[in-house]
Amino acid sequence: MSYVKTTGIVIKEVHTGEADKILTIFTRNLGKITASAKGARRPRSRLIAGTQLLCYSDFVLFKGKEMYSINSCDVIEPFYDIRNSIEKLTCAAHMTDIINDIAQENQPSIDVLKLFLNSLYMISNSKRPVLQVVSIFEIKLLSILGFAPWVNGCVNCGKKEFENISFSFVKCGFICKDCTAADKSAVRLSEGAAKAIFYIVYSNMQNIFNFEASCDVLDEIRRVSKIYLKRQLEKDYKKMDFLKCLKSHKEGI
Ligand SMILES: [Zn+2]
Structure with missing residues (x-):
């Protein structure tokens, strides 16, 4: 399994499916990336906070064939x-x-x-x-x-x-x-x-x-x-x- 750690800020979000999101994240190590956040719109999802627009977070990403998927994220600065x-x-x-x-x-x-x-x-x-x-x-x-x-x-x-x-x-x-x-x-x-x-x-x-x-x-x-x-x-x-x-x-x- 190919996991990558980086910090980044969510600069675009598109809702897909019932509760998923496709995010564009401007990261420190990888530049601009696209990443899927499965289930991130469910109220009890552990991805809900860190995948909000303009949230700056620590991400653990899995590198898939077409895009990254977010394995976990910890909020650094939400700019609330x-x-x-x-x-x-x-x-x-x-x-x-x-x-x-x-x-x-x-x-x-x-x-x-x-x-x-x-x-x-x-x-x-x-x-x-x-x-x-x-x-x-x-x-x-x-x-x-x-x-x-x-x-x-x-x-x-x-x-x-x-x-x-x-x-x-x-x-x-x-x-x-x-x-x-x-x-x-x-x-x-x-x-x-x-x-x-x-x-x-x-x-x-x-x-x-x-x-x-x-x-x-x-x-x-x-x-x-x-x-x-x-x-x-x-x-x-x-x-x-x-x-x-x-x-x-x-x-x-
Ligand atoms: Zn002059």
């Missing part, structure tokens, strides 16, 4: 608090969509897994605005995947400054005032926003959330990360739009 807020849940669902798209089978990425888990932890447990967590997640993820923007001065002429800088989506990085004229889609950044983006790209994973930013700076970073994500991954992720609808609905009442 995320389920208590529609805003938190939407942000987590958005990040999970991206992870589902970029994670590959048999290609473990410890940095991506750490970033995802840290971001979920921040959304679940910290007072940091959730939109800020999502922007940091997006910029850092793209950096890990090889799409790090050039933030070490002007990408065009090399001038090193954080004042009068814009973010160029065409050049994939910072661009100075003198070079911006030819790039109509560049987004002007305050010095604070430019420094924050520089920090996100260059900081190590442990310190990535250790900076303060004003609401205005947050809005600037959000604008950049949203467009940059869409351009680099060539996909328009729509789940976050729901928060805008929710906000305008609330304001309309």
Whole structure:
């Protein structure tokens, strides 16, 4: 019998049969895998807790011909608090969509897994605005995947400054005032926003959330990360739009 032990987080679940599930799990050792969880929807199943969406667990898996099957699982972090807020849940669902798209089978990425888990932890447990967590997640993820923007001065002429800088989506990085004229889609950044983006790209994973930013700076970073994500991954992720609808609905009442 071929058993494998790994930790991983459930990023997709599909109900099958009377009480089974097919899970997509982003694991530490195996990258993205598909695994069946027999009987996991029965109330007394020993798999019920660890096979919930967004649950991070220790898994013992049996390697079958077509997919793994879960022999046992022990919950490490269930991220329960995320389920208590529609805003938190939407942000987590958005990040999970991206992870589902970029994670590959048999290609473990410890940095991506750490970033995802840290971001979920921040959304679940910290007072940091959730939109800020999502922007940091997006910029850092793209950096890990090889799409790090050039933030070490002007990408065009090399001038090193954080004042009068814009973010160029065409050049994939910072661009100075003198070079911006030819790039109509560049987004002007305050010095604070430019420094924050520089920090996100260059900081190590442990310190990535250790900076303060004003609401205005947050809005600037959000604008950049949203467009940059869409351009680099060539996909328009729509789940976050729901928060805008929710906000305008609330304001309309
Ligand atoms: Zn320049």
